[in-house]
Amino acid sequence: MERLGSGIQAGRLSPDEYASNFSDLHPRLDKHEALVAADRCYFCYDAPCMTACPTAIDIPLFIRQISTGNPLGSAKTIFDQNILGGMCARVCPTETLCEQACVRNTAEDRPVEIGKLQRYATDIAMEMNRQFYHRAAPSGRRVAVVGAGPAGLACAHRLSMHGHDVVIFDAREKAGGLNEYGIATYKATENFAQREVEYITAIGGIEIRTGQMLGRDFTLGELTSNFDAVFLGMGLAGVNGLGIEGEDLAGVEDAVDFIAALRQATDKAQVPIGRRVVVLGGGMTAIDAAIQAKLLGAEEVTICYRRGKENMNASGYEQDLATANGVIIRHWLAPKRIIGKDGQVAGIEVEYTAIRDGRLVGTGETGVIAADQVMKAIGQTFVGATLGALRMEGGKIAVDVEGRTSIDGVWAGGDCTGHGEDLTVSATAQGRDAAESINRAFAAAARPAVAVA
Structure with a gap:
């Protein structure tokens, strides 16, 4: 090991020390470990763990599927609610969410390892590139998504499932947002953030344009003119x-x-x-x-x-x-x-x-x-000087419970809004829910008017 000197410098450790220090914080459970961990679940009928999950994953069901030797079925149960379930299994503060709510979390016991079980199932599905979702028939609708982070990716995937074409604009060189640039290296090793982006976009109908910044390369007005709907999920830049x-x-x-x-x-x-x-x-x-x-x-x-x-x-x-x-x-x-x-x-x-x-x-x-x-x-902080007439609250974009903003045809979610906690899982839920709201708006617009006698 190099002798430590004064000041800021590189190369303070040996190659082996760097490799060890930045290895996976919680390596994936093997099959036996997963079965033992799953066996501890009581499969509660009221599932307080599920209530504590911002994406409302059916946790007892996915754990039961693991316990019966069906990790792919378990992964689908997770992805049905949270397409970024793989990253959330790594970075979610489960100790304050689902695992804190676990009925086994007592002074005499410890909670079921929900996060590790979620990673076990989702990793298997992703390594097999097992896709559970297909695009519906093309709708002819195009949606612009600003921000390729958790909110934007979740929104784009759900929109694609409904047959809508999506273009994601992101200011960075890589997609992934917070997952790529904002979390500790030892929490997501082996380029996992990019592998997850590839897994999500494999559904098709999603184009990602990197190096494109709102306010510099395009305006919100241009997006609303050129697309049928817009979702803002650019996170916090300041x-x-x-x-x-x-x-x-x-x-x-x-x-x-x-x-x-x-x-x-x-x-x-x-x-x-x-x-x-x-x-x-x-x-x-x-x-x-x-x-x-x-x-x-x-x-x-x-x-x-x-x-x-x-x-x-x-x-x-x-x-x-x-x-x-x-x-x-x-x-x-x-x-x-x-x-x-x-x-x-x-x-x-x-x-x-x-x-x-x-x-x-x-x-x-x-x-x-x-x-x-x-x-x-x-x-x-959120930098929103380029958003024009969009209504703000507390320095962030004001939205209703469905993610709709003050401008018709524009939705928002994730850290750039004031809803929920600044967590990957919360942003994912908001992006998913906004996509469903956009899809309902498209369906309502396509519905023929009913004549009133």
């Missing part, structure tokens, strides 16, 4: 700033950019990392950035969060995963200024915080944490 001294120093970067660069790196040894890294934030992005900084060879990685442990958006499981990887999590600290030396990050001054009269305030007591790299993970 990143919140700190607004403090030193934010422009070399060594300060957005955690989402760090994660994206690491995801696209073919050789992890070429990704530079600091010796002492501080990550600001308390959500999944902060956790993913911090763990991966440690896996790249950083000596010391500290997460600073301005509130308490119970207020962190990252689940308890993810927080524990971070500490198990050597990440230090410090609470009740807010960034005050980033300290520089010769134009480079040298440390960060933080202020202790507290809740007083129901408000978060600084106590006036400060301290300094030595650092040569600071990552910002304090949330993302």
Whole structure:
């Protein structure tokens, strides 16, 4: 192993260490393990796990199908509700959703491993390229989908099932959105995000145009003129700033950019990392950035969060995963200024915080944490300056329960709207449901008018 030096540098570890550190976090269950795990399910008639799933997968049914030796049938049950079931099995916070609701999740027991069982079934189907769905007869309708992330892909697949042609526009070089660029590398190995895109689009009738950005290469008005319907699922493009001294120093970067660069790196040894890294934030992005900084060879990685442990958006499981990887999590600290030396990050001054009269305030007591790299993970924002008259709420696109926006013929879903949690599974559900709403609108428009006597 290379001797650690000061500053941000690449190649801190040996090739074997990189390979081990970024291997699959939870390898797929083998057949025997899957049968044992499935046998623990009570197949509850009221299925609280199913209620907790944003896509409403029939969890008892797909687990029973695994237990009877029918993984392909199980995969179809999953894909019927969630065509991105393979990625969701890898990245869903099951510990706060279906597995938390499991009746076996008690102090004396542990929940059924629903996420691992879902991966077992969907991986088998995808490896066999077993397609369960076919396009209906061509409808003659064309739909534009902006964003090739979970919401856009789910919407496009369901529209294609109904016989509609879909063109997906995405600003990035690759399709996949958050799944390709925004999650920890060790959660989706072996180019899984792209393999899932290929599996989804194999149904046909879906064209993906990458490098196409709304507002730069085309307008919303052009889409509504040239297509029968539009679905907006472009996620969150903006990143919140700190607004403090030193934010422009070399060594300060957005955690989402760090994660994206690491995801696209073919050789992890070429990704530079600091010796002492501080990550600001308390959500999944902060956790993913911090763990991966440690896996790249950083000596010391500290997460600073301005509130308490119970207020962190990252689940308890993810927080524990971070500490198990050597990440230090410090609470009740807010960034005050980033300290520089010769134009480079040298440390960060933080202020202790507290809740007083129901408000978060600084106590006036400060301290300094030595650092040569600071990552910002304090949330993302939606950039909607190119959307014209589209009604917004809380900085995001306003939609009704079916995903319809204030403009006729335009739907939206995923992180660019204010509905649901910022999760892959929630975005998938919204894209799927918007597609059904679009299909109903097409059917209603095609229905002949009934004369009134």
